[in-house]
Amino acid sequence: MNILYIIPGSGNNFYCGNCLRDSKYVSAIRDLGHSVIKVPMYLPLFSDEKDRKDTPLFYSAISIYMKQMYPFLRKAPPWFDRLLGSKPLLGIAAKMAGSTRAKGLGELTVSMLMGEHGIQSRELDEMVDWIAEHSKPDVIHLSNALLLGLAGRIRENIQVPIVCSLQDEDIWVDVLKPEFRDRAWDLMREDSKNVDSFIAVSDFYGALMQKKMNISEEKIESIHLGVSLDDYDTPDPVSKPRAIGYISRLNHENGFDILVDAFILLRKRKGYEDIMLVVTGGSTGDDAKYIKQNKRRLAKAGILQDVDFHDEFIDQGRIDFFNKISVLSVPVRLGEAFGLYLIESMAAGVPVVQPALGAFPEIVGLSDGGLIYQNNTPAELADTLAKILDDKEMLQQKSRNARKGAEDHFNIKVQAGELTDHYLRITATK
Numbered sequence: 001m002n003i004l005y006i007i008p009g010s011g012n013n014f015y016c017g018n019c020l021r022d023s024k025y026v027s028a029i030r031d032l033g034h035s036v037i038k039v040p041m042y043l044p045l046f047s048d049e050k051d052r053k054d055t056p057l058f059y060s061a062i063s064i065y066m067k068q069m070y071p072f073l074r075k076a077p078p079w080f081d082r083l084l085g086s087k088p089l090l091g092i093a094a095k096m097a098g099s100t101r102a103k104g105l106g107e108l109t110v111s112m113l114m115g116e117h118g119i120q121s122r123e124l125d126e127m128v129d130w131i132a133e134h135s136k137p138d139v140i141h142l143s144n145a146l147l148l149g150l151a152g153r154i155r156e157n158i159q160v161p162i163v164c165s166l167q168d169e170d171i172w173v174d175v176l177k178p179e180f181r182d183r184a185w186d187l188m189r190e191d192s193k194n195v196d197s198f199i200a201v202s203d204f205y206g207a208l209m210q211k212k213m214n215i216s217e218e219k220i221e222s223i224h225l226g227v228s229l230d231d232y233d234t235p236d237p238v239s240k241p242r243a244i245g246y247i248s249r250l251n252h253e254n255g256f257d258i259l260v261d262a263f264i265l266l267r268k269r270k271g272y273e274d275i276m277l278v279v280t281g282g283s284t285g286d287d288a289k290y291i292k293q294n295k296r297r298l299a300k301a302g303i304l305q306d307v308d309f310h311d312e313f314i315d316q317g318r319i320d321f322f323n324k325i326s327v328l329s330v331p332v333r334l335g336e337a338f339g340l341y342l343i344e345s346m347a348a349g350v351p352v353v354q355p356a357l358g359a360f361p362e363i364v365g366l367s368d369g370g371l372i373y374q375n376n377t378p379a380e381l382a383d384t385l386a387k388i389l390d391d392k393e394m395l396q397q398k399s400r401n402a403r404k405g406a407e408d409h410f411n412i413k414v415q416a417g418e419l420t421d422h423y424l425r426i427t428a429t430k
Contacts, residue, residue: 001420003036003420003423004037007041008042008043008143009057021225024227029416032416040058042057056130058130107180113191128154131158139163140160142164146188148187148192152194161426162194165200166209167337168337192215196426199422201223202224223419225410226412226415232347232348237350244389245327245345247341249281250283250291254331257294258376258377259329262331265378267306276308277307278307282313326395329352329353334358336359342370345402346367347406348403353372
């Protein structure tokens with residue numbers, strides 16, 4: 001089977017769960033003997049440089065932003081687009097907030113969802129023409145529902161089934177100004193008619209998006225994410241120094257400050273003077289002030305020296321991170337559709353401690369590889385972390401549960417098989 005994935009890139013500047021999800025699926029599907037082409041959008045992909053050599057980057061982030069903001073640039077010659085899409089400039093764009101932040105990008109979001117009727121119609125034509133000329137896919141997979149504006153023109157010209165993943169689109173859309181938010185949801189509902197099926201990353205998120213987008217029940221299926229279990233070491237957590245880990249973009253939305261406050265509270269308790277905090281996941285320009293504020297609070301508490309800011313979060317750097325920690329917590333304020341870092345942590349035998357938000361109870365409940373706490377406050381997080389860190393027997397049992405849960409429920413080989421079976425079913429009906 002020939003599969004074409006259309007995937008937005010993050011530019012490698014922060015831990016991008018969606019980017020990792022797509023990269024892991026592509027590798028696993030190829031291992032099953034299928035052909036997969038990755039078509040990148042906006043910024044370079046999270047990893048796999050070899051995939052970038054033969055496929056151009058479409059909808060260059062700088063170019064589409066500049067044309068959205070400055071109408072006179074919409075008739076710029078092709079060489080201008082090539083300049084704005086050069087690797088050095090895209091590297092700068094990846095570090096800037098505007099390319100990864102929804103707030104302030106309402107007009108661009110709506111225009112993208114308008115597809116051939118939006119300002120980026122030329123970019124859409126270029127992508128569809130390239131697909132028609134360079135690949136003969138049996139199915140096309142869109143990485144998320146914010147790309148649904150592509151579906152109409154693709155269906156018209158390529159005439160193959162279209163699948164779309166669903167993961168955390170609401171986090172982007174719901175922070176837009178009301179006029180753009182409402183228009184975006186309307187367009188997503190309309191554009192969904194051009195898609196043959198939707199793959200939600202959790203039951204929780206499938207139900208949420210089914211309601212928000214008016215998707216019929218038979219058109220949506222849940223397939224949990226998976227990881228390659230062989231990629232992770234599983235040292236005994238009791239043999240490590242006691243350390244709490246955080247892996248995600250260091251920002252307010254992901255609750256980094258909640259964990260910092262919990263760490264400060266925990267270190268004030270007798271018997272917890274040895275506890276360390278290990279932090280990774282990267283950031284954008286928007287996050288610099290926020291990170292400095294949290295560092296100042298840690299310094300004021302006299303424990304900044306006990307925080308390890310682990311720089312590398314790609315490939316081996318991520319494995320090294322998990323080997324350092326005893327337990328993981330990413331107290332995302334509004335929860336998430338899944339949280340790939342949860343099953344990465346579980347695969348490494350590291351239990352997780354998460355708030356009862358989003359899909360977290362569903363994912364942790366399947367494995368029993370961690371603890372869920374009800375109120376996402378520093379005090380309750382500190383109490384829950386203390387509960388598992390202070391009980392070596394519980395820590396070891398949750399570690400075993402975590403690894404077995406990853407093996408039983410979140411094995412990328414199994415999940416990729418489910419996904420390719422889904423492709424085969426929808427292509428057989430066309």
